[in-house]
Amino acid sequence: MKLDVNALGTFYRMAREGAGLAAGRLTHMTEVETQVGVTKLNFMRGREIRRDFEDANEKVAVRVKLTGAIEGYSMVVFERENALRVVETLLADSDSETDIDVDAGEFDEMTQSAVTEVGHIMNSGFIDGWADVLETVIDVSTPEFVEGVTAEPFFGEVDETPDEDDLALLFQSSIETVGTEIGFSHYLFPKRESMAALLDRLRTSGGIEYDKLDGFDRMAERGAEEVAKTATTLTGIDTSVEIRRLNFVSLEAIPEQVADETLVGVAFEFDGMPSGYLLFLFDEESAHEIVDAMVPMEVDEDGFGEMGTSAIKELGNIMASGFLDGWANVLDTTIDHSTPEFIHDMGAAAVDPVIIQLGENQEFAFVFDTVVMADGREFDCEVYAIPDENDLERALNNLDVDRIEETPTTAEFQELENS
Template sequence: MRVDLDAVASFSRTGDEGGQRAADSLETLTGIPANCQLTRTALVDADGLSVFLGDSWERISVEFDGALTGRAVLSFDEAFANHVEDELGVGAAALPEVANILTSGFVDVWAADDEDTIEIEPPDRLEDEHRVVQDAAVIDDCAFVFESQIVLSSTQGTCRFAVLPDVESFGSYVTEPDAEFALSDLANHIQVASVSAEAVSSHLEMMTGTDATLVESHVDFVPVERVPSLLDDAAYEGAIFESEGVVDSVIAILFDETEPGAVAELLLGDADAGAEMAESAVSELGNITASGFIDQWANALDTTIDISTPSHVRDAGRAVLDTVAAAYGERADTIAVVNATITLGPDVTCRVCTFPSPEDADQLADIADNLAADASEES
């Protein structure tokens, strides 16, 4: 059975509605305007799930059962937690209450069209990172995650609200007789992310002579209008490419530097290198890096995929991806995004976001299947 992006889109839209419902519930509780900045359906390597969810000042787990069974894992950063605790005036008891309210708001949307209800259990502080993946819907080491990022006005803090359904319940929920949707086929897409991330890391290390560390890789299925939210407003420098062949795609290879001139120093050994020289070096590095993993996609289907001349970009992350969203907005409601994050020493982070054309979903699934088969033979 092939992966149907329209089927994935229906679950993404439900998740989007659930995320906003959760934000509305939080606003009712606190009296502070709340907004859901990002919702996505993500496929994540199970071993890297806690890394995917990011550093957290505190995590709280809320189990639920009924029409859908699983857990919500809420990751609060310090600014968000302190703001909520101050507003509610109940100290440490505030976060479990917020977790309860957010989870209730989210699951109500999932239960709305089902005969069964969804009951939630009391919140539980999650002190062991190994418990993050517990009971998640995991197939072939791939975890399915519905994530929303909730923000409050007047604060920089964020709550990352992740729903991890258990595999049996999720499988029953999403594989209705009229839905062309198979969890195992979808899970294979994690191999596309893994192979791409490893190729990017290897090429970056070879080209820069700096140790490259793969932080995490995953695949997002996200509503097109939410694409810009996959990156923050930090300033990125990098290159944008288009590929043509069995899978057409847009590829963004972007560098976020903690210190001005760090990218130029890394590539040219001179933080004060001229702008034209630095731009050329960034574009060339992006070109070689993109070719490395796109060639592996092509090899999986015994074909070729051509890559365009790079376009240099320097802009806020959201602005860069806004252009991509505009390009795909009239062609699909939901798009798959292959993501990887790699660090190059202490001062440079590379983000790779690849946007295969929605029209090529079947070909991308074939690549995923073949890469998964190769990985199985090697293990």
């Protein structure tokens, strides 16, 4: 199976179109204004998908089986309280005198039926949007109501769910109701053979072999582990890599994923095969924790000053070397990165300069989205590695996947210039 950016771009537009139709139908049913959240094409391993469902929160889903142009399963997933709030909204103007208890332990026949109806209409909205973009027919089975606190009820009977270490293409969209706490996510688990046939139909260039992208994903995972080791060594704070996935998104959607709060971090441009951008972003509290750990004297609490800024840049510089040197070793090439540029800005503004630069030449991007967490301390680091799409295709076509596990990821650190 081969992937190319044009085909994936069509899939992305398909997902956005479906999300828009689903949002409109939810507005029509509930008379509550809705908005489409972030739409992603995720390349995720089975263990990461299951981890999303094993956060101790009870979830409710409506699942349908698809046949025709796309084969697989489509599933709308609510947090349990959100599902009941949707039902409350639906029944508020009806003749029913039933009071919905959001904290109730069980769904009764009426609430289960209402959630199933909502989920089915949402699934149909997504699927109709895909069918419109693909100009084809996709058939939908009778909806199935599913609930649970682990991944098993949702995926136990879904053959298309990947095994623990298998990489799968997963469509994920979210819709939120404006001014309320109601929201849900949508997942599509396409059958591999069905997706391969669609990709072949839509592909306009040579494309990337799927096993090469799988290999690059494993390579990025090793790079992220190197980042965590480096952060532990430099700060003395035990850190580990949490959830990491490879997203295919439109450039304009990347700022939507960034937390709407003041962020501190560093940005790099890297040059070689591939070229692109690398960002490390911390919330302010995490950044202060880093400075406290690295600077052996008190610094300005309200800002970062010269010493605080230098500490953040030094950490970012060494983490960037650990991340990119591993790529270069496996690809048997050279990747250089710029000196770190300090970032201290609100949410999307922290990534806008990078998006503007990339947007001159491309519409979409593969984004390696990593979270490095500190054990027991406030130190969460969002890592965004965004390679140039043309460089990435060339690099992956030359990738020997057997080298990935054999090649060391030893970093050669660059010295920071004193400012």
